[in-house]
Amino acid sequence: MMDLLWTQAVFWALVGIALLVIGLYALIVHAHLLRKVLALNIMSSGVFVLFIALARRAPREAAGGADAPAQVVPAPPDPVPQAMVLTGIVVAVAATGLLLALIVRLRSVAGRTTLDNRADD
Amino acid sequence: MPATTEMGSGRDRRGASRRESGGQARGPASARPRRELPLAARVLLGLLLLALFCALALAVLSLPSPAPGLSAAVAARLDESGVSHPVTAVLLNFRAYDTLLELTVLLLALIGTWSVGTAHGCAGSPPGPLLRQLPRLLVPLMVLVAGYLLWAGAHAPGGAFQAGSLLGGIGILLCLSGRPLPRWAQGWPVRLLALAGVTVFAALGAGAGALPGGALLAWPPGWAKALILAVELAAMLSIGAILAALFAGGRP
Amino acid sequence: MRWDPGGLDWTLAVVFLPLAGALLCFLVPRRAAPVGLGAAVLTAAATFGLTLAVLADGVQRTALGGWAAPLGILWRADELSVALMAMTATVGVAVSFYAGAYFRDEHTERAFFWPLWLLLWMALNALFLSADLFNLYVTLELVGFAAASLTALGGNAAALAGAVRYLMVSVLGSLSYLLGVALVYHACGTVDITLAATRMGDAPGAAMHAATGAIIAGLLLKTALFPLHFWLPPAHGSAPAPVSALLSALVIKASFYLLLRLWLDMLGGGRWLAELLGVLGAAAVIWGSLLALRQTRLKLLIAYSTVAQVGYLFIAFPLSLAGNGAAWTGALYLALAHGLAKAAMFLSAGSLIRFGGHDRFAELDRPVPRLPLTLTAFTLAGVSIMGLPPSGGFIGKWLLLESAFRQGRYGLAAVVLLGGVLAAAYVFKVVGHAFTPGPREHRGLRVPAVMEWSALLLAVGAILLGLGLPLLRPLLQVGPESSGAGSAAAVGAWG
Numbered sequence: 001m002m003d004l005l006w007t008q009a010v011f012w013a014l015v016g017i018a019l020l021v022i023g024l025y026a027l028i029v030h031a032h033l034l035r036k037v038l039a040l041n042i043m044s045s046g047v048f049v050l051f052i053a054l055a056r057r058a059p060r061e062a063a064g065g066a067d068a069p070a071q072v073v074p075a076p077p078d079p080v081p082q083a084m085v086l087t088g089i090v091v092a093v094a095a096t097g098l099l100l101a102l103i104v105r106l107r108s109v110a111g112r113t114t115l116d117n118r119a120d121d
Numbered sequence: 122m123p124a125t126t127e128m129g130s131g132r133d134r135r136g137a138s139r140r141e142s143g144g145q146a147r148g149p150a151s152a153r154p155r156r157e158l159p160l161a162a163r164v165l166l167g168l169l170l171l172a173l174f175c176a177l178a179l180a181v182l183s184l185p186s187p188a189p190g191l192s193a194a195v196a197a198r199l200d201e202s203g204v205s206h207p208v209t210a211v212l213l214n215f216r217a218y219d220t221l222l223e224l225t226v227l228l229l230a231l232i233g234t235w236s237v238g239t240a241h242g243c244a245g246s247p248p249g250p251l252l253r254q255l256p257r258l259l260v261p262l263m264v265l266v267a268g269y270l271l272w273a274g275a276h277a278p279g280g281a282f283q284a285g286s287l288l289g290g291i292g293i294l295l296c297l298s299g300r301p302l303p304r305w306a307q308g309w310p311v312r313l314l315a316l317a318g319v320t321v322f323a324a325l326g327a328g329a330g331a332l333p334g335g336a337l338l339a340w341p342p343g344w345a346k347a348l349i350l351a352v353e354l355a356a357m358l359s360i361g362a363i364l365a366a367l368f369a370g371g372r373p
Numbered sequence: 374m375r376w377d378p379g380g381l382d383w384t385l386a387v388v389f390l391p392l393a394g395a396l397l398c399f400l401v402p403r404r405a406a407p408v409g410l411g412a413a414v415l416t417a418a419a420t421f422g423l424t425l426a427v428l429a430d431g432v433q434r435t436a437l438g439g440w441a442a443p444l445g446i447l448w449r450a451d452e453l454s455v456a457l458m459a460m461t462a463t464v465g466v467a468v469s470f471y472a473g474a475y476f477r478d479e480h481t482e483r484a485f486f487w488p489l490w491l492l493l494w495m496a497l498n499a500l501f502l503s504a505d506l507f508n509l510y511v512t513l514e515l516v517g518f519a520a521a522s523l524t525a526l527g528g529n530a531a532a533l534a535g536a537v538r539y540l541m542v543s544v545l546g547s548l549s550y551l552l553g554v555a556l557v558y559h560a561c562g563t564v565d566i567t568l569a570a571t572r573m574g575d576a577p578g579a580a581m582h583a584a585t586g587a588i589i590a591g592l593l594l595k596t597a598l599f600p601l602h603f604w605l606p607p608a609h610g611s612a613p614a615p616v617s618a619l620l621s622a623l624v625i626k627a628s629f630y631l632l633l634r635l636w637l638d639m640l641g642g643g644r645w646l647a648e649l650l651g652v653l654g655a656a657a658v659i660w661g662s663l664l665a666l667r668q669t670r671l672k673l674l675i676a677y678s679t680v681a682q683v684g685y686l687f688i689a690f691p692l693s694l695a696g697n698g699a700a701w702t703g704a705l706y707l708a709l710a711h712g713l714a715k716a717a718m719f720l721s722a723g724s725l726i727r728f729g730g731h732d733r734f735a736e737l738d739r740p741v742p743r744l745p746l747t748l749t750a751f752t753l754a755g756v757s758i759m760g761l762p763p764s765g766g767f768i769g770k771w772l773l774l775e776s777a778f779r780q781g782r783y784g785l786a787a788v789v790l791l792g793g794v795l796a797a798a799y800v801f802k803v804v805g806h807a808f809t810p811g812p813r814e815h816r817g818l819r820v821p822a823v824m825e826w827s828a829l830l831l832a833v834g835a836i837l838l839g840l841g842l843p844l845l846r847p848l849l850q851v852g853p854e855s856s857g858a859g860s861a862a863a864v865g866a867w868g
Contacts, residue, residue: 006186017177020552021170027545028166029158033537040544047548051555054181057188078190079207081558083216084507086208086282087223088551090360091514094230095544097367098518101234102525102537104241104370110530115538180556180583185576189562194444218437218446222499222511225392229492229515232399233522236485237533316396327389337385339439 005056012053019046031114033103037096044092048085055081203345204275212280213349217338221326224318224356231315231363235372240307243296243369252298256291263291271357275346281318281353285360292365307373311362318359322352383426384435384448386419387458387498395491402484406473409487413469416494420462427455428848434504442505442565449504453705456848457630458501460709463834464622464716465494467827471720472615474821475727482526482613489526493519493619500627506554506564509631510547513595517543520624524612531611539608542594546628549591556584570639585640592635595628598650598687599657602680606664609676614723617672621679622716626708629686633701636690644694651691655788657684662795666802671722671732674799675715678758681792682711685773688785692776698850703772705849706838710765713835714757720828721751724820729811734803738811746825748807753832755800757839760793765838 023043027036055078107113158166195207195215202210212220267287274280295301302311325348330337340348394412398405427433427450435448472490476483496515503509521543525536554564560576561569573581597605605625609617635641661681668674689704722732724747729737741748757764760771770789777786838845 010181013181014178017174017181020177021174024173025166025170027541029163036541040541040548043545043548047552047555050181050552051558054184054188054555054559055190057184057186057190057559076192076207078188078192079195079211080191080216081555082208083211084219086212087219087507087511090223090282091226091511092544093364094227094367095514095518095540097364098230098233098522099537099540099544101237101367101370102521102533102540105238105525106530106533106537108238109528109533115534177552177583180580183577183579184556184559188559189572190559191443191562198440198444215438215440215444216446216508219508219511222508222515225492225495226511226515226518228399229489229518229522232485232488232492233518233525236481236489236522237525312400316400319392320396323389323392327385330385336436336439338437 009053009056012056013050016046016048016050016053019043019049021046033106033113033115037099037103040099041092041096044088048088048092051081051088052077052085201342201345203340203342203349206274206276206278208278209274209280209349213352214340214345217322217326217340220356221319221322221338224322224359227360227363228315228319231366234367234370238371240369240371240373243293243301248297248299256294256298256300259294260291263287263294267291267357267361271353274353275350281356282360284353285357286364288357288361289364289368292361293368296365296368301369304373311366311373314358314362315366316359318356321355325352383419383423384433384450384502387416387423388495388502390416390419391491391495391498395488395495398484398487398491405484405487406476409491410469410473412491413466413494416491416498417462417466420458420498423450424455424459426450427452443563443568446503446505446508447565447567448502450502452848452850453630453634454501456705456709456845457626458498460626460712461494461497461501461623464618464712464831467831468615468618468716468720471618471723471824471827474823475613475615475723477821482528486523486526486615489519489523490619493523493624497623497627501630504566506557506566506569508564510551510554513547513550513628513631514543516624516627517547517595520620521608523616523619524608526616527611527613529611531607532613535604535608535611538604542604546591546594549587549594551591553584553586553588553591556580556587560584566635566638573639585643585646588635588640589632589646592628592632593653596625596632597680597683598653599660599680599684600653602657602661602683605680606673606676609679609719610670610673614672614719614726617676617723618716618719621676621719622712625679625683626712629683629708633704637701647690647694650687651785654684654687654690655785657681657687658788658792659684659795662792662799665799666795668799669733669735671725671734671803672719674734674803675718675722678718678796678799679711679715681796682707682715682758685770685789685792688773688789689776692773692780692782692785695776695780697776699772700776702846702849703769703776705769706765706772706842706845707769709849710757710769710835710838713831713838714754714764714766717750717754717828717832717835718758720824720831721747721754724824724828725751727820727824728817729815730818735806736811736813737807738813738815738817739807739809740817741807743817744820744825746829747820748804750825750828750832751807752800752804753829753836755796755804757832757835759796759800763839764836766835768839768842 020043023039023046026039027043030036030039103113195211199205199207199210202214204210267284270279270287271281271284326338329335329339332341335341391412394409398409401408433450437446437448472486476486493516496512496519500509500512500516503512517540521536521540524539525533557569558564560580561572563569563572594601609620612620658681661677661684665674665677665681668677685707686704689700692700724744725737725740726732728740728744757766760766770793773789774786777789
């Protein structure tokens with residue numbers, strides 16, 4: 001049971017890392033600002049998945065007692081990473097909202113949705 | 122006189138194709154076909170990122186087992202926290218300061234969004250008949266579920282953020298279905314609601330610190346449940362208002 | 374007046390006062406300026422109270438919620454944090470007075486500047502106080518959002534593009550930092566800095582190297598160390614002048630402070646990493662100074678100067694490997710002096726722009742006789758940036774040079790000296806043009822006196838910082854032996 005939990009945790013952690021890396025690729029490669037925002041969101045999700053997945057490996061408690069000696073009960077997942085990721089999700093949503101407002105305004109002021117290299121004078 | 126905004130080398134994270142589009146002048150961005158990074162750079166980037174993946178994977182695989190964690194510490198003090206769900210206890214009691222700052226982040230995003238421009242309305246296309254009638258069916262249900270989630274947060278997954286997201290969804294639904302808030306409600310009431318979460322939380326936290334023998338953000342054990350519920354209620358209203366206002370995208 | 378030495382009261386005040394001020398300013402936008410100014414003065418007073426308390430009683434620790442680490446979050450006010458908070462307060466008060474006059478005619482910008490600025494100040498104080506890795510992530514995001522929103526206040530395309538880029542970089546940096554924190558938590562079981570430091574030795578090496586790399590990379594991106602500095606000039610150069618002062622003087626120092634703190638308490642000592650940081654710092658000094666020389670617009674020149682000055686801070690990393698804390702004291706002195714001087718420079722640039730309507734300094738029409746205070750401020754600030762005695766910049770560079778010569782690191786010493794020469798070149802380039810008439814006669818708009826005086830006072834402060842070395846030295850003793858990483862139990866824990 002322990003190995004299954006550990007394997008699950010690591011699998012999802014690797015999924016999180018994959019999301020992070022894919023998001024980073026998209027962030028660098030794409031020029032359109034909306035795609036960059038989406039890429040940042042995917043990267044955030046990747047980090048959060050990594051954080052929580054590893055929380056599944058909470059230390060086990062052995063159920064003591066006079067009956068079967070091999071009774072081990074897996075403890076519930078660690079609540080602290082869950083709370084931290086909840087906080088992180090809210091922060092990511094706030095960031096996305098602010099970024100989108102800025103991008104919409106940039107488009108209405110400057111007519112473009114990319115970060116150009118020429119500075120605007 | 123164009124200023125020389127110097128960009129880094131090929132590791133430019135903002136990624137626009139410098140050499141290609143550097144000197145060309147401009148039509149609307151959407152009409153201009155843009156060649157992004159050349160293939161060689163993309164392949165190199167892909168290889169670098171693959172290396173990054175392997176490094177992080179190795180780090181994860183090397184993590185100790187059994188895992189060190191705080192679930193035991195949380196479980197030991199859960200009774201004093203005023204709630205019975207460990208995640209809620211961490212969020213609103215043990216690490217309440219993080220939650221206070223998080224509400225501040227949300228409020229800050231709202232202030233930033235409002236400082237940038239005025240709300241541009243939710244109308245993409247005028248809502249069809251289904252969308253116009255949908256709120257009548259859904260909004261009362263959503264309010265009910267939000268209230269339940271808030272209450273349930275004490276002993277099951279739930280709480281202020283989940284309930285607040287639902288309320289925010291109500292705001293978005295109303296906006297999309299052609300029923301935005303009346304003008305009088307868009308100014309002061311939204312401001313007050315947005316501030317309510319942080320204000321109540323900070324006031325109660327500072328008040329707890331002013332009590333004899335108390336510490337900042339330390340809920341006295343007998344009062345913890347009631348205080349947490351009060352904070353969560355204010356936070357729920359705030360989060361809903363802020364999320365809906367962020368969707369509107371600017372100041373009223 | 375009897376000062377209450379209880380750490381809790383002052384630490385509470387420095388975080389909650391600006392928060393309350395920001396909430397009030399948002400609630401009553403019409404009175405935002407007087408309320409904001411009042412909150413700024415009160416927060417500065419509380420900061421100085423905290424400074425005195427720390428100097429008198431030593432490190433002040435607070436367990437928030439009464440829960441000790443690792444379950445709860447700790448605040449720790451020691452000499453390093455208090456030094457930076459004091460700099461924040463000094464610059465903050467001056468910029469607040471300046472901004473009161475700068476935004477007088479712009480209703481929207483004025484209404485939103487104050488809540489955003491006060492929230493930025495609260496976030497900075499919260500960052501300097503916190504001793505919890507995840508809490509630091511939230512404060513980093515707070516700082517980033519506030520700074521980006523302030524950058525966009527200008528409203529024009531350049532400011533908006535700079536703000537978008539800045540916010541994206543900030544989120545990216547925070548994400549990298551969070552990745553590192555996740556790895557630290559899952560390897561050590563805690564996010565408290567002191568506890569994690571004691572457990573990191575037993576944690577698996579691969580995870581700890583990855584965590585160190587992720588955290589440092591994120592913070593380097595936020596501190597704009599070469600070659601990750603691309604976002605800084607557009608953002609600092611196109612923001613409104615008081616905002617540029619805040620960004621260059623304070624926000625950059627926040628992530629540098631965090632990097633230094635984590636390096637000393639938890640992550641640091643790796644030889645090749647320190648050498649790498651030194652090389653990048655040296656490159657930043659040369660590159661930033663050369664690019665500053667090429668600028669024709671005043672604010673961009675000052676922004677590139679920030680890129681160069683950040684490089685000096687990182688030259689201290691390889692110099693500190695020998696073990697004594699002189700290099701760190703030099704870097705901190707430079708950080709404080711740069712805060713005051715760069716803010717003075719940006720504020721005087723803002724006055725010049727208000728006077729002339731643009732910031733192409735070669736074309737300004739004889740500002741010296743008409744804005745003598747402003748040009749004095751700019752020149753005095755330039756003296757500190759160049760590192761001439763008796764300014765604070767001189768003391769910082771002198772400490773770095775002394776450390777370099779003692780260790781035989783002549784390359785780094787040469788870079789420090791060359792940086793000073795290049796700084797002199799670009800400062801005098803501006804000052805020289807200030808004496809000459811422009812291509813067109815220009816009547817020049819009136820600049821409010823408070824704007825000129827706040828810049829001048831900050832610049833004088835940068836000079837006085839150099840004279841105050843004996844007073845300040847105990848505040849700036851940093852090193853492995855004095856980093857405050859004491860016992861794990863927090864004072865005041867009821868848990």
